[in-house]
Amino acid sequence: MALDKGAVIEGVVTGITNFGAFVQLPENKVGLIHISEVSNVFVKDVHDFLKVKEKVTVKVVSIDDKGKIGLSLKALMPAAQPEAEKRTGEPKHFESRRFENKRPEGKHFHxxxxxxxxxxxxxxxxxxxxxxxxxxxxxxxxxxxxxxxxxxxxxxx
Missing domain, CATH: 1.20.5 (Single alpha-helices involved in coiled-coils or other helix-helix interfaces)
Known part of the structure; x- marks a missing residue:
């Protein structure tokens, strides 16, 4: 099974660092899930999302000239809805409209x-x-x- 960009494969987490997690892939290859590719939500600590020896399904997002394999869990997840959207049902930029045109002491400069x-x-x-x-x-x-x-x-x- 050849690894190509966009391929979805299974692997086992072999190590966790402060910048991501290393995953053992088929054909004795190792890839990295960068911390930004772990989840759709903010990830402060990778340990909160992954454990060593955990079996994971990942997507290959990059393979550079040196053979380093970039992996992603986030690419296989549905898009996360921003918090403001969850509360109001409107995209976040609409929620901020309630503060428009408000100036100190009620003055509208324009x-x-x-x-x-x-x-x-x-x-x-x-x-x-x-x-x-x-x-x-x-x-x-x-x-x-x-x-x-x-x-x-x-x-x-």
């Missing part, structure tokens, strides 16, 4: 001037940007001064 019916000219865009920037700087200055305990001008006294 809610400035009402939008014009047509496209804005460069001058209008620049003017709007400058006004919003000045407003943000003023808010920041007020916030910083209040934390210092007063006006920044009194420092020299």
């Amino acid at each position: 809610a400035g001037a009402p939008k014009a019916a047509g496209p804005m000219s460069f001058e209008d865009k620049l003017s709007r940007f400058m006004k919003e920037s000045d407003d943000r700087l003023l808010d920041l200055k007020r916030n910083t001064e209040s934390k210092r305990g007063g006006s920044g001008a009194r420092r020299g006294d």
Whole structure:
């Protein structure tokens, strides 16, 4: 039985390291299941998933020029569903939408001037940007001064 990339074969775990597990394959060959290929979930310790002398079915994912054989258990598992998806039924990126447009003290920085019916000219865009920037700087200055305990001008006294 020749080992080819994509082949599904059985083997026996012969050793476990912090970076993966070595598997004895047919024809007296040895392959490595890298820690990233052990499971669809985060693997902190390979010992939590595999034991020495355990019989496993693996998929050959790579064979390099030196003859090193890369194996995977994860490739034979169904895709894991992210935690957020399990809870809400929606993909994770949809769950984060509940935090969109929330700013400190309820301020929406881009809610400035009402939008014009047509496209804005460069001058209008620049003017709007400058006004919003000045407003943000003023808010920041007020916030910083209040934390210092007063006006920044009194420092020299």
